[in-house]
Amino acid sequence: MKATWKGTLSFGDIDIPIALYKATGKHGDLDPHRAHTEDGSSVRHQRWCEEEDGEIEDREAAKGHRHSVGRKIVLDDKNMASPPPPDRKRVNVLASVDEGGVDPMLFGQAYYVGGTDPIADRWYVLFRDALRESGRVAVTRVTLGARESLAVLRVHDDLLVLQTMSRPGEVRRPTGIAPRGDITVRPEELKMAMHLMDILSVGFDLDEVHDDRR
Template identity: 50%
Template sequence: MRSTWKGAITFGLVSIPVQLFPATEEHGVSLHQVHAEDGGRIRVKRYCEKENREVPYAEIAKAYESPDGRTAVLTDDDLSDLPLPSKKIIDVLAFVDASEVDPLLLAKPYYLQTAGPAAAKPYVLLREALSGSGRAAVTKITLRTRESLALLRVRGELLVLQTMLWPDEVRPAAGLEPQGKVDVRPQELKMATSLMDTLSEDFDLQALHDDYQQALDSLVAAKLEGVEPPSGEEAEAMAPDNVIDLMSALSASVEAAERSRAGGSAAARAEKDPGTPARKQPARKGAAKGEASAGSGGKTAAKKTAAKKTATRKRASA
């Protein structure tokens, strides 16, 4: 894995040489455009509208067009020469409680590795200070000619730098909240909490996978082999547009979640030990008592009927 940035963390007079490595990698199948009729590749060519010719990428620069139509051409050299102190420095601005940072501001994460053995001690010192205080450092850094805020925090044995949006880049949410007065009953809140607890039991984030990616991989493989793509049942769930009885919906959700967990546990046990027979569900006591009562009642009625018939025959013979 190649580093994407080299520089130093600075706070006060302390300087820690480090290098950045991308901490995440999105998976996916690389797709390109083709002509649907014959599969011919669609190419995008860069043409200069003044010279009416294709321009190589090396001759392309960026530009800004003002409202009055004027154009300011910006070359790579122009952008790299911007007077930004954070080009090679992760400048610590302040230390804050990690809970104070709005998750909406967080963007791409990077692992921080020490650049050289001399940086190990100040690196560990900063890591332990952040970990012991429960704080994170708000910093500035310039990546690919763009300066941004970044959050420096601890993850395991490493320092992690996560770029952030500027506060004015988060759109206001005014007017999006539910309108009018909404009353939530204590019973509804209790049932919602119960549903949350049921869904959270034995939850394993690492076990989740991308269903779309798996389906796309299967589709591509089938197309390459020239066979019929696998077809699955329609699994798209339709969200109800009207909630009639919130308590009934919550109660049904809790029951469904419990059944799902019970089924998952039974399947897991069977997978671990295929020779173990599935446990039978115990019969409901109320139902068993009712069935027993119904059976004994039927026998008693039959005996009384037989006794009446016998007595009638004796009187008739007398």
């Protein structure tokens, strides 16, 4: 398995050299692309300028933002460039919280955490076992690519797993989505639904669920 990131896990005064490996991904999937129905050749996407009504070169394109008052803001690579954060190769442990204290809605990409220095494996095991025994997860800050993210470190079997998180303010409010509040369910209906869930759960094995349309 190829590492996607290498750096240091900082826990108090302890620094543990680590590498991150993507824990999830698609295996063996098709990689479809846009094709011409007549001959199967690839279809090229053009960069089209609406103002000039014509195609432009890739080097002429940048990121744009239209302000609420109608002003156009263009940000090229020079504008977007920023110095890397000082801790871009470090997973900083900020605190530890109860395992059930983090809303699963915040969780994102998961990474296996592997040690890169056998001499430091003792500290890796110490940190892992401390999380396991306490029933806690560690809240961390890490920079992956150009984005600084919050993440949690938790124990999975004999490994640490780092899982990126959205910030609470990034979770959208589900306004107007929930059913009406005046709907009532009779006890016998609830009992029937729970019985049906029990029936569906008999012999169920998540590992046996496959993508039949791939």
